[in-house]
Amino acid sequence: ADVFTFDPGFTSTAACESAITFIDGDKGELWYRGYPIEQLADQSHFLEVCYLLLYGELPDKAMLEDFENRVTRHTMVHEQMHNFFRGFRRDAHPMATMVGVVGAMSAFYHDSTDINDEWQREVAAIRLIAKLPTIAAMAYKYSIGQPFVYPQNDLDYASNFLNMCFSVPAEKYKVDPALSKAMDRIFTLHADHEQNASTSTVRLAGSSGANPFACIAAGIACLWGPAHGGANQAALEMLKEIGTVDRIPEYIARAKDKSDPFKLMGFGHRVYKNFDPRAKVMKESADEVLDLLGIHNNPTLQVAKELEKIALEDDYFIEKKLYPNVDFYSGIILSAMGFPTSMFTPIFALSRTVGWIAQWKEMIGDPQTKIGRPRQLYVGPKRRDYVPVKSR
Numbered sequence: 001a002d003v004f005t006f007d008p009g010f011t012s013t014a015a016c017e018s019a020i021t022f023i024d025g026d027k028g029e030l031w032y033r034g035y036p037i038e039q040l041a042d043q044s045h046f047l048e049v050c051y052l053l054l055y056g057e058l059p060d061k062a063m064l065e066d067f068e069n070r071v072t073r074h075t076m077v078h079e080q081m082h083n084f085f086r087g088f089r090r091d092a093h094p095m096a097t098m099v100g101v102v103g104a105m106s107a108f109y110h111d112s113t114d115i116n117d118e119w120q121r122e123v124a125a126i127r128l129i130a131k132l133p134t135i136a137a138m139a140y141k142y143s144i145g146q147p148f149v150y151p152q153n154d155l156d157y158a159s160n161f162l163n164m165c166f167s168v169p170a171e172k173y174k175v176d177p178a179l180s181k182a183m184d185r186i187f188t189l190h191a192d193h194e195q196n197a198s199t200s201t202v203r204l205a206g207s208s209g210a211n212p213f214a215c216i217a218a219g220i221a222c223l224w225g226p227a228h229g230g231a232n233q234a235a236l237e238m239l240k241e242i243g244t245v246d247r248i249p250e251y252i253a254r255a256k257d258k259s260d261p262f263k264l265m266g267f268g269h270r271v272y273k274n275f276d277p278r279a280k281v282m283k284e285s286a287d288e289v290l291d292l293l294g295i296h297n298n299p300t301l302q303v304a305k306e307l308e309k310i311a312l313e314d315d316y317f318i319e320k321k322l323y324p325n326v327d328f329y330s331g332i333i334l335s336a337m338g339f340p341t342s343m344f345t346p347i348f349a350l351s352r353t354v355g356w357i358a359q360w361k362e363m364i365g366d367p368q369t370k371i372g373r374p375r376q377l378y379v380g381p382k383r384r385d386y387v388p389v390k391s392r
């Protein structure tokens, strides 16, 4: 009989070779194409990071301009897609809408679904990066009953997204450059994270030859779960549920109780066992945004700060190496900016799209790629003979 390695959760199996992102979980390091995340978050900006992830090197000025122009040209979605949005219930979760709409992109953009054509792969990548913010913003506008706001291509990527979410035709809205910078940083920090669950989903879907839009829709579906991208929504909702500082011990006790499935959302990571370098940058950004908006005594924020302090000092969390992750702080920023919790995971999805597509392209170009097909250890019944229903 065949013998297989048993590795539930893939804690010790490398499924591919990749030159895109490096993580050192013990040192708390994250690099995109060799560049530390802290430097990129500080000195670069999201579209440059997209270029880096997709093509492997930082662009020169002309290359960057050309790339930005290409992305900007594709920010609008097909007008008929508006009808598709209107088919959803208004109270649908924006992630539900996004899974559907992004999956449907292959029905609207056939001319970039041939995975064997390099040019079509390139166009699909650009279309996805360009249109995801528009789609996420439309999902939001639809959910609150406001008209869709078209992309405005004289704005940078992050400002354009904020404008599509927060401007209304009847009022003048101007994006605050500091908030736009914080938004851009959130995009950068989420852009890629090697073979996490949703990226592995994209690769697995792509390994069968499925088109890129279908693969990214699969990634979005996987990201939605609360153990993964859905943790940012879950973390803020947990902070709100805790409500006041005096109730924190009750929740800490629940997190430690093995018979209680409750986990402290926004804490822990499969790979980072020291600290999450994204969380460090995000925390600084959160402080800046809250200062800028003059938010100091918000109860949710007080709970967050106290919870972080207690968890970092508590033996259980120290022993299990549980630290606040990126999702713990991103929700605080997004909430301060005015996003409802249901938009947190869509924002993660639009940021991660570039990582998914870069990994997908890498996989398509890798001669070692085979269809992903895990095996199993069968633990079901031994062979037995069928018994007709009248004799059972």
Ligand code: CMC
Binding pocket: 009, 196, 226, 227, 228, 229, 230, 231, 255, 256, 262, 263, 264, 265, 266, 267, 268, 269, 270, 271, 320, 322, 325, 326, 327
């Ligand atoms: N609260 C309380 N206990 C926890 C937590 C937590 N957040 N996370 C892990 N543990 C415990 C867990 O019960 C286990 O205990 P024991 O050894 O006694 O069985 C131990 O720590 C190891 O945890 P694990 O579940 O085996 O670790 P994992 O690598 O399978 O899971 C994780 C990692 C991120 C899914 C998990 O820590 C978790 O569910 N955290 C909360 C959700 C979250 O914040 N997710 C976002 C991750 S970062 C962004 C992203 O990737 O999308």
